Amino acid sequence: MQAKVLFNELLTPDHPEKDVFHIGLETEDALDYLPGDWLMVSAENSPELVELVLQKLELSGDERIELRRLGEMPVREALHYHLELTQLSPAILNKLKRQEGLDDWADRAEMMAYAEGRDIVDLLEAYPQFKGLSFCELLAPLAPRYYSIASAPKAVGDKRVDLVYRKVAFERAERERKGLVTTALSALQSGDVIDVALSKNRNFKLPHALEDALCEPAPIIMVGAGTGIAPFIGFLQEWFLEERCVQNHQAWLFFGETHRDKSHLFETTLAEWETQGLHLRTAFSRDQAHKVYVQDRLWEDRAAVWKLLSDGAFFYLCGDKNQLKVGVESVLLKILQTEGGLDEAAAEALWHDWKKSRRVQFDVY
Structure with a gap:
């Protein structure tokens, strides 16, 4: 479903450390939501991050890769639109442990602790032995991000939905990190269109x-x-x-x-x-x-x-x-x-x- 941006207001213009936004969206059709539900927002990986991953893997980007349910495509396209790069999943570490014999983590708890705050580039820098197209087959699908809805349809109308989000941007290991969706959201202006979907949260209701x-x-x-x-x-x-x-x-x-x-x-x-x-x-x-x-x-x-x-x-x-x-x-x-x-x-x-x-x-x- 597509949603048009009504407004995208910075709530913390004077804060030196954080940018918090309030964004109002209008959907084409009525959203059957209640306060407490989530809105899923999709975005794509930045070209800069994609090129960095390709460089680490020693790939040109033109190599072909087969993605489940999507078919065959150039690996650059897959990394840009379909594979997770900004978050390191413990599942990838588990695959590396089972398939490559990498035994640096004793259990899932250690994997989760290692993955926290890291991305795929961090993993490739820590383990430079991983090269080529086969590594991309370990990556998780690029998933939408969930945001708690900050509005009630009884108050704002059943085609409007609001979100509150903090733009994620920080530096770690001499490299700037950016939130996948929050970076994209922060650049939106009135009239822009984004892809969204509703997700019910039946366990957080008045x-x-x-x-x-x-x-x-x-x-x-x-x-x-x-x-x-x-x-x-x-x-x-x-x-x-x-x-x-x-x-x-x-x-x-x-x-x-x-x-x-x-x-x-x-x-x-x-x-x-x-x-x-x-x-x-x-x-x-x-x-x-x-x-x-x-x-x-x-x-x-x-x-x-x-x-x-x-x-x-x-x-x-x-x-x-x-x-x-x-x-x-x-x-x-x-x-x-x-x-x-x-x-x-x-x-x-x-x-x-x-x-x-x-x-x-x-x-x-």
């Missing part, structure tokens, strides 16, 4: 949108850092259109970023929702000598958080699967013990039950 008949509107607690705020924009757009939610139930948002004056995403919109009843708690980690994170705000409001959870609140977390998820879960388990009077085992059992029943929902990456 209470009244869940399939379970027993899930009536309930209080919600949302926790997000950086672009993890994206699905909660959609949540809150719908929340403040649903009169029964606004009148009878509380909505809390714990949002974390680095600086209030440089990266307070959607500050004006959130302030407007505060006047309508949103309980907003912010944590700007670098605005003071000691760093403050969303889990610190959760702990400060632990009595209110426990009361909400006791009253049947749904808890949502969106963002980094490592530090954010681990830190927030640790604090929530502590709150269940200190405020709820549970011992460690009982707290972990209750948290597990809440996740199983979707009272606790994660969208982490």
Whole structure:
């Protein structure tokens, strides 16, 4: 499906370290989506990266390669449009271990740790013995990237869908790295067209949108850092259109970023929702000598958080699967013990039950 760019706004023009964008798209046909779903966005590898890979493999680019379901084509075309180069998959390392006898990683955990933050060029530089067309046959298909939708069709219309993304660009090992899709997105202007597809996320939904008949509107607690705020924009757009939610139930948002004056995403919109009843708690980690994170705000409001959870609140977390998820879960388990009077085992059992029943929902990456 194609989508036309309506706007592509830089939300952090004064931030020296990050470029966060809010992009609005219009699709040809109505999208059957709900807040919490994902949009898949496709892009192609840069010609510069393709040429670097060809150089490392000592290929001209005109050699022919057969791709499953796509047929035969020049290897340059395959690398440009169809094969993954910017992310190093642990599956490739496993293939090298099995097929080439490369035994540098003891298990999958070590493979995942090695692959983190590296691309195919990094692998070819570390193992220059790999040459030729046969290496390309190990590469994974180029996959679209998933982005949490930052809008609600009830609020913006069923043909519009918004995203919030951070342009990925950094230097490692004296080489500039760029995010495949975020680089392409950041260059788009109003009227440009891109390829997208909808992906349902049935495990990240507002209470009244869940399939379970027993899930009536309930209080919600949302926790997000950086672009993890994206699905909660959609949540809150719908929340403040649903009169029964606004009148009878509380909505809390714990949002974390680095600086209030440089990266307070959607500050004006959130302030407007505060006047309508949103309980907003912010944590700007670098605005003071000691760093403050969303889990610190959760702990400060632990009595209110426990009361909400006791009253049947749904808890949502969106963002980094490592530090954010681990830190927030640790604090929530502590709150269940200190405020709820549970011992460690009982707290972990209750948290597990809440996740199983979707009272606790994660969208982490």
